[in-house]
Amino acid sequence: MNDDASLVLRATDVSVAYEGRRPTRAVREVSLELHAGEVLGIAGESGCGKSTLAYALTRMLRPPAVQTGGTIEYVDRDGRTWDLTALEPGELRKLRWAEFSMVFQSAMNALNPVTSVGAQFDDIFRTHRPEMDRAERRERARRLLEMVGIDPKRVRSFPHELSGGMRQRVVIALALALEPRLVVMDEPTTALDVLVQREILDEISRLRAELGFAVIFITHDLGLLLEISDSLAVMYAGQFVEYAPARRIAEEAQHPYTQGLLRSFPSLRGGRRDLRGIPGNPPDLRQDLDGCPFAPRCEHAFDRCRTEAPQLLAAPGYWPFSCHLRDVPNGSEPRKVEVDERA
Numbered sequence: 001m002n003d004d005a006s007l008v009l010r011a012t013d014v015s016v017a018y019e020g021r022r023p024t025r026a027v028r029e030v031s032l033e034l035h036a037g038e039v040l041g042i043a044g045e046s047g048c049g050k051s052t053l054a055y056a057l058t059r060m061l062r063p064p065a066v067q068t069g070g071t072i073e074y075v076d077r078d079g080r081t082w083d084l085t086a087l088e089p090g091e092l093r094k095l096r097w098a099e100f101s102m103v104f105q106s107a108m109n110a111l112n113p114v115t116s117v118g119a120q121f122d123d124i125f126r127t128h129r130p131e132m133d134r135a136e137r138r139e140r141a142r143r144l145l146e147m148v149g150i151d152p153k154r155v156r157s158f159p160h161e162l163s164g165g166m167r168q169r170v171v172i173a174l175a176l177a178l179e180p181r182l183v184v185m186d187e188p189t190t191a192l193d194v195l196v197q198r199e200i201l202d203e204i205s206r207l208r209a210e211l212g213f214a215v216i217f218i219t220h221d222l223g224l225l226l227e228i229s230d231s232l233a234v235m236y237a238g239q240f241v242e243y244a245p246a247r248r249i250a251e252e253a254q255h256p257y258t259q260g261l262l263r264s265f266p267s268l269r270g271g272r273r274d275l276r277g278i279p280g281n282p283p284d285l286r287q288d289l290d291g292c293p294f295a296p297r298c299e300h301a302f303d304r305c306r307t308e309a310p311q312l313l314a315a316p317g318y319w320p321f322s323c324h325l326r327d328v329p330n331g332s333e334p335r336k337v338e339v340d341e342r343a
């Protein structure tokens with residue numbers, strides 16, 4: 001049993017590399033904790049390692065990606081802790097869908113193009129709920145479709161007969177089919193037009209409130225994440241550079257990169273910002289990074305930033321952001337965060 005009853009996922013110092021002549025160190029010692037019903041948003045520019053982290057957390061990495069360090073613990077609904085990195089494929093199959101599921105950007109890749117929507121629900125139920133008969137499986141599939149706003153008759157449709165938005169809703173319904181405790185969503189609405197995005201996001205928020213699952217939601221759109229997340233991690237060059245309650249980040253982001261992102265992205269609900277991008281590009285993740293990876297683009301950088309990597313400072317109760325400004329006289333004081341806000 002776990003001593004923290006609401007804990008769902010704890011990742012500690014997770015690192016992932018794409019192997020090659022010069023490996024790409026895409027995720028570098030990332031730690032996070034997720035509690036029941038919590039929405040953790042992960043933001044960052046393209047290529048900073050968000051998807052790689054999502055694949056690592058759900059044990060879906062495929063060669064040439066390898067997890068090179070760290071542990072990932074998952075606590076199931078009975079309070080049993082599983083070391084995901086040590087699971088046998090059979091054990092992993094039992095947990096996947098039933099305990100945690102995934103929604104990725106391309107619904108078309110997630111759906112089987114040659115079988116009906118109903119048959120795809122059937123596959124999941126046959127494996128995980130063998131006691132259900134055909135009629136029960138069909139009825140449950142119809143109810144799940146209804147739940148995500150799709151006409152239950154669509155159970156007979158094939159993926160190509162559905163619009164992009166409908167397909168993504170089907171993928172969400174499939175992910176929720178066994179009422180998992182955790183759903184990892186990687187850019188689930190990015191390929192859709194803004195109105196459909198909005199509808200689906202509202203749907204996800206409603207379902208989460210109704211069913212109580214925790215969400216890891218990944219997108220480059222920080223504005224959107226601030227709206228839907230309880231806590232927010234900002235990723236840069238494979239690392240978390242700021243990790244705090246979303247509401248607090250919206251009001252008083254500490255890391256210059258987060259501040260830059262906040263200025264760069266329009267919010268989905270209007271309220272355009274002045275959209276100044278962050279000059280320069282993220283570093284090449286095949287290189288060793290000396291000092292702060294953001295220093296070459298940071299308007300506040302000073303000598304120490306170029307030689308010494310700042311730490312995230314995850315001491316209990318402190319606002320974690322990795323920036324030397326925290327230690328500069330007259331710079332930001334170490335920021336305390338009330339612990340209950342993280343729960």
Ligand SMILES: Nc1ncnc2c1ncn2[C@@H]1O[C@H](COP(=O)(O)OP(=O)(O)OP(=O)(O)O)[C@@H](O)[C@H]1O
Nearest residue numbers: 018024026045046047048049050051052053220285
């Ligand atoms: N199959 C692969 N082989 C080698 N390198 C890869 C592979 N997939 C991703 N990478 C590299 O890993 C790094 C992180 O990529 P990742 O896709 O995780 O970032 P991301 O933040 O999700 O970006 P995006 O928002 O564009 O999906 C990038 O430098 C990318 O080039």
